[in-house]
Amino acid sequence: MDQDHAGNRPLPDFPLLRFPFRLFFISSALVGAILIPSWLWVWTHGWLGLALEPVSWHQHEMLAGFANAAVAGFLLTAICNWTGTPPLSGRRLLGLWLLWLAGRLGMALGADFPLLAALLDLAFLPVVALSLGLRAWHARQRRQVVLLLVLMMLWGLDLLFHWTGDARFLHALVLLTALLILVIGGRITPTFTANWLRMQGLDPESVVSRPWLDRAGLVATLVLVVLEAGAWKVPALTGTVALLAALLVLARLVSWSGWRTAREPLLWLLHAGHLWVAIGFLLRSLAAFSLVPDSAWLHALGAGAMGTMILAVMTRVAVGHTGRPLRLRPGGLWAYGLILAAGMARVLVSLGWLPLMSGLWVASLAWSTAWLIFLMVYGPILMAPRADGKPG
Numbered sequence: 001m002d003q004d005h006a007g008n009r010p011l012p013d014f015p016l017l018r019f020p021f022r023l024f025f026i027s028s029a030l031v032g033a034i035l036i037p038s039w040l041w042v043w044t045h046g047w048l049g050l051a052l053e054p055v056s057w058h059q060h061e062m063l064a065g066f067a068n069a070a071v072a073g074f075l076l077t078a079i080c081n082w083t084g085t086p087p088l089s090g091r092r093l094l095g096l097w098l099l100w101l102a103g104r105l106g107m108a109l110g111a112d113f114p115l116l117a118a119l120l121d122l123a124f125l126p127v128v129a130l131s132l133g134l135r136a137w138h139a140r141q142r143r144q145v146v147l148l149l150v151l152m153m154l155w156g157l158d159l160l161f162h163w164t165g166d167a168r169f170l171h172a173l174v175l176l177t178a179l180l181i182l183v184i185g186g187r188i189t190p191t192f193t194a195n196w197l198r199m200q201g202l203d204p205e206s207v208v209s210r211p212w213l214d215r216a217g218l219v220a221t222l223v224l225v226v227l228e229a230g231a232w233k234v235p236a237l238t239g240t241v242a243l244l245a246a247l248l249v250l251a252r253l254v255s256w257s258g259w260r261t262a263r264e265p266l267l268w269l270l271h272a273g274h275l276w277v278a279i280g281f282l283l284r285s286l287a288a289f290s291l292v293p294d295s296a297w298l299h300a301l302g303a304g305a306m307g308t309m310i311l312a313v314m315t316r317v318a319v320g321h322t323g324r325p326l327r328l329r330p331g332g333l334w335a336y337g338l339i340l341a342a343g344m345a346r347v348l349v350s351l352g353w354l355p356l357m358s359g360l361w362v363a364s365l366a367w368s369t370a371w372l373i374f375l376m377v378y379g380p381i382l383m384a385p386r387a388d389g390k391p392g
Contacts, residue, residue, distance in 0.1 A: 015385050019080075019087050019392050021321060022382045023097050024073025025314045029379075031066045031104070032307070032371035036364040051110035051117040059170045062302055064121055064158060065104050067177055070310040072100070072128045074184070075147065077321060079132050083139030087392070088131050096131075100124050118162040125155040150180050157229060171298060172229035175284075178277050178301050179221040181309050182249065186214050188313075189270045190256045196267055197260060208255040217252060220245035224284065239288035246281035249274060265328045266316050269336050273309035276343060280305055283347075296350040303367065304343030311339050311374065318378045323388030329381075335373040342367035 016023045039058040042050065050057045080087045088096065103121035110117025129151045136144035154176055161169035186209075194204035223241050227234070258271030280301035286292045315335075320326050328336075342363045349359035386392055 020076035028069035217248035242285035269312035276304035323386040338370035
């Protein structure tokens with residue numbers, strides 16, 4: 001029997017309910033595998049049940065369904081390591097997951113009750129933030145306030161989208177998710193890289209973290225979010241800030257010496273995810289001057305950065321937090337290649353360098369296959385007890 005940490009009540013021994021990353025990583029991967037081909041079908045054949053029109057539903061669920069599940073699974077797991085507090089588990093974890101699921105079903109089937117669908121969707125992130133905030137409060141860790149603020153900003157932009165139906169709030173959500181990647185990535189990527197170099201007998205001092213560079217990149221990205229959400233059409237300002245943000249992310253990436261991790265896929269994919277963020281910001285700059293379509297930067301940050309970083313984190317956490325060797329599982333490299341190919345194909349379609357429908361299906365096939373591989377390779381691990389017999 002396992003114990004519900006919150007209520008100290010006995011529970012059946014379900015590994016999926018021991019730590020948030022298990023249940024939410026599987027859920028995120030399932031959404032990743034199903035969402036894009038489902039959207040293409042809805043877009044070409046129609047579906048009357050959606051609470052939103054097809055394009056908005058696709059954009060919204062990539063964030064609220066796919067990304068939010070992965071973010072919740074990671075943060076609710078990482079906060080336990082950062083604060084030394086017990087995980088959300090058992091009935092309360094199941095309840096949170098059901099709340100996330102209710103939002104997804106509401107968005108997919110809520111055409112006749114859009115207000116209820118929106119309320120179900122909006123209920124999830126505040127509960128995640130509350131769980132994080134209570135643990136940070138008990139541990140007196142003020143540095144976690146940044147994550148809480150970003151989560152509530154994500155919720156606020158989602159609220160504004162539901163209130164107005166204006167797609168600019170979804171676009172701002174994409175930029176804010178990129179900011180979250182920079183925050184979390186800034187904590188884990190240089191640390192993991194330096195540790196690996198040390199274990200390989202190489203110089204960890206080649207990985208340099210510059211706090212001022214991190215802060216400058218975050219501020220530039222936040223300005224982009226505000227400009228997008230505020231619909232201030234000042235191309236020169238938006239283009240300049242986006243270009244500055246791209247250069248700051250690239251400078252930070254270079255200082256982390258990612259090229260030295262070429263032999264370790266679990267690391268180089270984290271660096272590749274950050275490179276996608278820089279590419280997305282560069283395309284945002286070009287789009288401000290009408291040199292490329294907006295869809296190019298949206299998909300560079302969505303299919304590119306979000307897909308790559310989420311897969312990179314999930315494949316690492318899935319083994320590291322289940323007592324297994326910290327290496328990529330057989331088949332994982334195929335998933336990595338396919339997720340990168342999917343992001344590239346989708347951006348090329350946006351730029352008009354690939355035919356629309358065939359390019360979309362190619363990107364969809366690569367994307368969905370990457371997540372199906374994750375489910376086949378890592379799903380059994382996430383549903384099984386820890387290999388070392390420890391709790392969790």
